[in-house]
Amino acid sequence: MSETTAITLSNALCSGRTTALALIDAAFDEIAQKDPQLKAFIETTPETARADAIASDARRLGDNSLGPLDGIPVAIKGNIARYGIATTAGIRAFSNRIATEDAFVVKLLQSAGAIILGTLNMHEGALGGTTDNPFWGQCQNPLAPGFTPGGSSGGSAATVAAGIVPITLGSDTMGSVRIPAAYCGLWGLKPTAGLISNRGLFHLSWTLDTIGPIATNSTDLTLALSVLAKYDPDCIDSCRAPDGWTAHQPSTNLSDIVLGVPNDTLLADCEPEVKAAFNHLLSAIQAVGIQTLSVDLSEWQPTRLRRAGLLISEAEAGHLLGAALDKDADGFSDSFRDMISYGRTAPGSKVAAAYRCLSEVRSGVCRELQGLDAIILPTTPQRAFPHVSPAPASQADFTALANAAGLPALAFPIPALDHGLPVSIQLVGNAFSDGKLIALGQMLSSI
Amino acid sequence: MSETTAITLSNALCSGRTTALALIDAAFDEIAQKDPQLKAFIETTPETARADAIASDARRLGDNSLGPLDGIPVAIKGNIARYGIATTAGIRAFSNRIATEDAFVVKLLQSAGAIILGTLNMHEGALGGTTDNPFWGQCQNPLAPGFTPGGSSGGSAATVAAGIVPITLGSDTMGSVRIPAAYCGLWGLKPTAGLISNRGLFHLSWTLDTIGPIATNSTDLTLALSVLAKYDPDCIDSCRAPDGWTAHQPSTNLSDIVLGVPNDTLLADCEPEVKAAFNHLLSAIQAVGIQTLSVDLSEWQPTRLRRAGLLISEAEAGHLLGAALDKDADGFSDSFRDMISYGRTAPGSKVAAAYRCLSEVRSGVCRELQGLDAIILPTTPQRAFPHVSPAPASQADFTALANAAGLPALAFPIPALDHGLPVSIQLVGNAFSDGKLIALGQMLSSI
Incomplete structure (x- = not known):
């Protein structure tokens, strides 16, 4: 197949x-x-x-x-x-x-x-x-x-x-x-x-x-x-898309499309091939007339957000899994157990501050998305790596943004300039612009 | 004056x-x-x-x-x-x-x-x-x-x-x-x-x-x-009312107005005069043709929500005030200091679960508010009490609902049947129906 x-x-x-x-x-x-x-x-x-x-x-x-x-x-x-x-x-x-x-x-x-x-x-x-x-x-x-x-x-x-x-x-x-x-x-x-x-x-x-x-x-x-994408009245987090998720579509006139680009410092620690492919795509995008604007995502400090997201995950998972952990500790790996155990007993104020960090990031990214079709950035700072290598701490640095903000984010592949493993590009959009992001991704991947 | x-x-x-x-x-x-x-x-x-x-x-x-x-x-x-x-x-x-x-x-x-x-x-x-x-x-x-x-x-x-x-x-x-x-x-x-x-x-x-x-x-x-009510771009929690807060107004045709009434068990522990005045108002409302519907707020357990709200307040205040508390402990009363200190070190999973409790309540009340002009209930289970009496634990039992849900809530006075201190009625409405709630309160207080 x-x-x-x-x-x-x-x-x-x-x-x-x-x-x-x-x-x-x-x-x-x-x-x-x-x-x-x-x-x-x-x-x-x-x-x-x-x-x-x-x-x-x-x-x-x-x-x-x-x-x-x-x-x-x-x-x-x-x-x-x-x-x-x-x-x-x-x-x-x-x-x-x-x-x-x-x-x-x-x-x-x-x-x-x-x-x-x-x-x-x-x-x-x-x-x-x-x-x-x-x-x-x-x-x-x-x-x-x-x-x-x-x-x-x-x-x-x-x-x-x-x-x-x-x-x-x-x-x-x-x-x-x-x-x-x-x-x-x-x-x-x-x-x-x-x-x-x-x-x-x-x-x-x-x-x-x-x-x-x-x-x-x-x-x-x-x-x-x-x-x-269907509203589920029995799911407390389910919601109706006000105009449906396909209502917004990118303009067919390329010069009407506006993408936000985070400033360069965000990309400083990217693998060179990721940065090269991303910048190559940006040039191609600009060459076809799509507008790119620099966006100020100063509320978003990727390391801080990653830590906040991790702590929230550990604390919430601690609530959900705590009883099972007490009953069958051997049914969990040591490292997973340690993370959940940390979340269960982490200081309450630290957990509260982590939730606040999400709100700050959400506020900043929503402000910057006004008038934009999407923000464009790499999906991950690195390409796939061997299992024998240690996992980089930065894997989720670019992706956690959309989770914190509750916004849609698309990952789509582009070729690497070295013809090795592909690079991935991410589009983060306004709430319920999911269909638009996919259509945009299709346009960009064909440039 | x-x-x-x-x-x-x-x-x-x-x-x-x-x-x-x-x-x-x-x-x-x-x-x-x-x-x-x-x-x-x-x-x-x-x-x-x-x-x-x-x-x-x-x-x-x-x-x-x-x-x-x-x-x-x-x-x-x-x-x-x-x-x-x-x-x-x-x-x-x-x-x-x-x-x-x-x-x-x-x-x-x-x-x-x-x-x-x-x-x-x-x-x-x-x-x-x-x-x-x-x-x-x-x-x-x-x-x-x-x-x-x-x-x-x-x-x-x-x-x-x-x-x-x-x-x-x-x-x-x-x-x-x-x-x-x-x-x-x-x-x-x-x-x-x-x-x-x-x-x-x-x-x-x-x-x-x-x-x-x-x-x-x-x-x-x-x-x-x-x-x-003015949008503040420099406040991360400020938001624009989609249609403005005065856009929705109650129907001038009383029989088109629909109020939701929580079931009786919620009122079980109210002071008798509060219950009597509330029920008297409900009868008067029904007599003029306003529709009242029973609402299912089973996600809302007032005691549980009050505890969740208190823990969140303690944990967030602990984050905000912790440094001051460490520096000048005598600048706080013992009881306030104890509450904040508890919030600072409360187990992370318990704090996370408290936030989840808010989401559950929000989901339930938003579901029930669909098609209603407002939910009506007493503001407090009791009237004012002497300073020498201990404060009842239930003071915020009926009010915390709107904070958890992020919804508007109006308190307005009605006379008590015993001609003593007034009773207060609360209207909780859909997001940005603030102006409508005040207009509704005016209508109801004139019945």
């Missing part, structure tokens, strides 16, 4: 050149062949997937297809509830935490006919960016064996990059959809907070978490979002 | 029957006479007030009046910055914390010509509901000597109820504008979060605090709000 998109698969299904059952069987063949090394899956569900595929084929024969995702194989991150199997969140202590209900996003995928193949490997507890999971294995980057696919949604990116399925779901707390999308050369979206329901997500941080899709291209990403 | 409103004073100024200087001198005479017992002021500024009055009179003579508040005496709570005098927040440690800039609301009042007489007594640090201040005295309720005026904006309510000025500013973290308005038979508004800028407010809790006006009647309250 390599290099195949949801749209091409859907066309093949429509024209009768293949069947959902054939697609699903092929996908499981790929998993059987690749996953022993790839370590992208936590659990597969071939029986239900095959039954779903047979039902999809029957619908199609009866002219009752549910739309472009009907019969398309997908997979979900291991912290998203799937009825009847464990929602582990990559934590051994939850190996037997069987979901009694599908997550809202799973129901949406199913109501669109998508066929879920299983749950995907992730960084333990979603708190980390390498997906070197101590219980389910060291997930590999399909672009570079031995390299990390990023994380925490590493399995979600690896599965798409390996060509096993065209679309997966991840979750993004400080960058956990966009970082693996960046390292694996994919498109990933952290949607506006509340646009996609988090009900059924095993939370790391209820304040920062959002579920988001990963795909190989902008069309598939839009297709996924069109299914997932 | 007893029983005199801003509007009647403004008319008297317009017609030349009085001057701003005469009003200010009369107000200072009242202060000199009443405040030794009332204990409503922390500091008065007669020199600047007289100079401002002379300037106001000159504007009026030159036909350059700044509007209906020009020349009207007002006063501000002791935690609102006034250039050149101390912003104490009722804490002795800050007796010499001289403001180097006026609060944004002070600038707005001045640009409307209002004349500020001084800063008002308050519960120490705004953390409590009696205004029995250990450093600036036990503020009295003008309606009942020996009784508390409520708090924390006790001085703001006492000054208006004593007829010294028609309008004051308070601040409201869990009910600190509405509780004293309730106990003193006044109108008080906790505006939509962000509608009135908090810049220059000495914060207790940046998450929950809002500045709000207190007055004797709905017209004066609307007048104050029209001056105060």
Whole structure:
């Protein structure tokens, strides 16, 4: 299924050149062949997937297809509830935490006919960016064996990059959809907070978490979002997009498009190839007439925000996982346990100040976004790195901004000038401009 | 000036029957006479007030009046910055914390010509509901000597109820504008979060605090709000009302008005006279054809929310005041110091869970408010009580709801059936329905 998109698969299904059952069987063949090394899956569900595929084929024969995702194989991150199997969140202590209900996003995928193949490997507890999971294995980057696919949604990116399925779901707390999308050369979206329901997500941080899709291209990403962006009255964080998420679209007149560019100091510590590719893109953007403006994001100190986000995640996860930690300490790795334990007992005022830091960043970025189509910056300061290297502390420095602000952020790949692993560009936009960001990303990636 | 409103004073100024200087001198005479017992002021500024009055009179003579508040005496709570005098927040440690800039609301009042007489007594640090201040005295309720005026904006309510000025500013973290308005038979508004800028407010809790006006009647309250509701680009919590705060008004057709009523269990622990007056009003409302619907506020457990709000206040105040506490412990009362000290070191996960509690309540009340003009409930479960009685833990049980949800809430007085101290009714509305709530309150108080 390599290099195949949801749209091409859907066309093949429509024209009768293949069947959902054939697609699903092929996908499981790929998993059987690749996953022993790839370590992208936590659990597969071939029986239900095959039954779903047979039902999809029957619908199609009866002219009752549910739309472009009907019969398309997908997979979900291991912290998203799937009825009847464990929602582990990559934590051994939850190996037997069987979901009694599908997550809202799973129901949406199913109501669109998508066929879920299983749950995907992730960084333990979603708190980390390498997906070197101590219980389910060291997930590999399909672009570079031995390299990390990023994380925490590493399995979600690896599965798409390996060509096993065209679309997966991840979750993004400080960058956990966009970082693996960046390292694996994919498109990933952290949607506006509340646009996609988090009900059924095993939370790391209820304040920062959002579920988001990963795909190989902008069309598939839009297709996924069109299914997932649905108000959920039973999710306290779900909200209605005032004008819908597709209402705003970029101008077709390039000179009417205005992108904000953070000042150079932000990029000082980027890997040279990331900086070079980003600046090359900026020049190309300006050459076609798109306006770029320097933006003042002085409220955003990436290191301070990263620490605030980490502390909030630790404190909230401490609340959620504390009882399990007390009961089954060995079901957690030492480092994850230490982080959660810190969050449980961290000084209250320090935690309060961390939340305030989010508000300050949100205020600053919202002010700067006025009149702009988006802010453009790299997704990560570095490209994928070998698992044997220590993970840089800066992995989420550029991505946490959108989580703090509750704003949508798109990651899309561009070539590196050294022809090595791809670089990833991020667009951060106003609330509910999710569809516009994808359209903009498509325009920019074609320049 | 007893029983005199801003509007009647403004008319008297317009017609030349009085001057701003005469009003200010009369107000200072009242202060000199009443405040030794009332204990409503922390500091008065007669020199600047007289100079401002002379300037106001000159504007009026030159036909350059700044509007209906020009020349009207007002006063501000002791935690609102006034250039050149101390912003104490009722804490002795800050007796010499001289403001180097006026609060944004002070600038707005001045640009409307209002004349500020001084800063008002308050519960120490705004953390409590009696205004029995250990450093600036036990503020009295003008309606009942020996009784508390409520708090924390006790001085703001006492000054208006004593007829010294028609309008004051308070601040409201869990009910600190509405509780004293309730106990003193006044109108008080906790505006939509962000509608009135908090810049220059000495914060207790940046998450929950809002500045709000207190007055004797709905017209004066609307007048104050029209001056105060202005977007402040330099305040991170300030926001623009999408359609303006006066855009929504109640239907003039009574049968089109729909009020939500929480179920009876909420009222179980109310003082009988509060319950009787509230139920009497509900019957009168129904008799004139206004619709009342029962609302499900199951996410709102008043005791749980009160504890969450208190913990957030303690943790945030701990962040803000910690250094001062370490430096000058004796500048704080024992009980206030204990609360702040608790907040500083409270377990991080517990603080995180308290913030989540706010989100849950916000989600529930916003859901229930859909299609309603407002939710109606008592402002406080009790009327004013003697200073010698212990303060009931439930004082803020009904008011904290609006702070948690970031929604506007109006307190307005109704007579008690026993002809004793007044009862107060609260209207909680959708975001930016502040003007509508005041208009609704006026309608309901006239039934």
